[in-house]
Amino acid sequence: MLLSYRGESVLAALTRAGFHHLRDAPEDAAPRGAFCCMGLCQECIVQVDGRQIESCRQLVTDGLSVTSLKRRSDV
């Protein structure tokens, strides 16, 4: 559970909590994280309530389920 502020993006809440590795690159599993922070690069995609979405474009709301897109072999 993360503490968040009203109007804060999922990316901001994750970054403040120390989560910078948001997904793995599909080709080589290199760690990926936020780059543009305005919805253009798609480096910050995570799974939010079952949908893949840019975490910088998703505002935090109560009860969101957020998971990274890391390769299962690394888990």
Ligand code: FES
């Ligand atoms: S950081 Fe670029 S789309 Fe979110």
